Amino acid sequence: MNNPVLACYGLAKSYLDGASKIEVLQHVDLEVNRSEMVAIVGSSGSGKSTLLHLLGGLDKPSHGRVILNGKNLQHLSEKEKCELRNHHLGFVYQFHHLLPEFSALENISMPLLIRGEEPEIIREKAAHLLEQIGLKNRMSHRLGQLSGGERQRVAIARALVADPLCVLADEPTGNLDPHNAERVLQLFFDLQKSLQTSVVMVTHDPIIAKRAQRIMRIEQGKLVEA
Numbered sequence: 542m543n544n545p546v547l548a549c550y551g552l553a554k555s556y557l558d559g560a561s562k563i564e565v566l567q568h569v570d571l572e573v574n575r576s577e578m579v580a581i582v583g584s585s586g587s588g589k590s591t592l593l594h595l596l597g598g599l600d601k602p603s604h605g606r607v608i609l610n611g612k613n614l615q616h617l618s619e620k621e622k623c624e625l626r627n628h629h630l631g632f633v634y635q636f637h638h639l640l641p642e643f644s645a646l647e648n649i650s651m652p653l654l655i656r657g658e659e660p661e662i663i664r665e666k667a668a669h670l671l672e673q674i675g676l677k678n679r680m681s682h683r684l685g686q687l688s689g690g691e692r693q694r695v696a697i698a699r700a701l702v703a704d705p706l707c708v709l710a711d712e713p714t715g716n717l718d719p720h721n722a723e724r725v726l727q728l729f730f731d732l733q734k735s736l737q738t739s740v741v742m743v744t745h746d747p748i749i750a751k752r753a754q755r756i757m758r759i760e761q762g763k764l765v766e767a
């Protein structure tokens with residue numbers, strides 16, 4: 542049997558707003574298979590980021606379960622969850638969330654440092670990725686000295702450096718101009734293919750979504766085939 546890399550079943554999330562309850566997601570089922578890229582679309586405020594946070598174990602669902610590499614996140618301690626996340630997930634955000642005072646190389650190395658990998662292996666892997674993203678000559682630049690597109694390429698390298706099963710990407714090119722967005726996306730897709738990483742990518746752009754194998758839409762709290 543080919544088990545999904547990441548899945549959720551009967552997932553729901555609601556927030557309390559004063560006395561009223563806002564149901565953001567309801568009965569969401571999703572199975573992400575190995576090497577598959579799934580795009581999640583939906584209008585602003587429909588719950589796309591909320592779904593990614595739940596899938597990544599960064600937030601707790603009101604109902605339902607998230608299964609990462611066969612493990613139910615709700616059954617794990619915070620520490621176990623962090624470990625599982627570090628080993629199997631990568632994250633890319635719209636505003637990169639990198640560390641501005643550190644170099645590109647150090648930023649890319651971070652997931653491997655957290656994992657306690659050997660320094661030489663870390664350096665080798667991070668330098669190799671830096672070369673693949675076309676920033677070899679920016680090795681020691683601090684993040685603050687890089688352009689938006691370059692930073693986003695670093696963010697993608699960081700998400701992939703630890704060879705995760707799945708990358709969760711939230712509007713990864715949302716704040717880039719079309720030319721840089723295209724460059725970053727192409728890089729992301731190429732790396733994803735060669736590493737056979739699964740991806741769940743949130744985007745509000747239907748043209749970007751079309752490049753995924755499968756498109757799902759959040760509509761009134763439900764996840765449906767687009």
Ligand SMILES: Nc1ncnc2c1ncn2[C@@H]1O[C@H](COP(=O)(O)OP(=O)(O)O)[C@@H](O)[C@H]1O
Nearest residue numbers: 556557565583584585586587588589590591592
């Ligand atoms: N921490 C929170 N508390 C209350 N409401 C929230 C919280 N986070 C998100 N929401 C609400 O949930 C809905 C979905 O938000 P979000 O997942 O960020 O949408 P999207 O990413 O699709 O734009 C929005 O109506 C938002 O206001």
Ligand SMILES: [Mg+2]
Nearest residue numbers: 589590591711
């Ligand atoms: Mg969002």
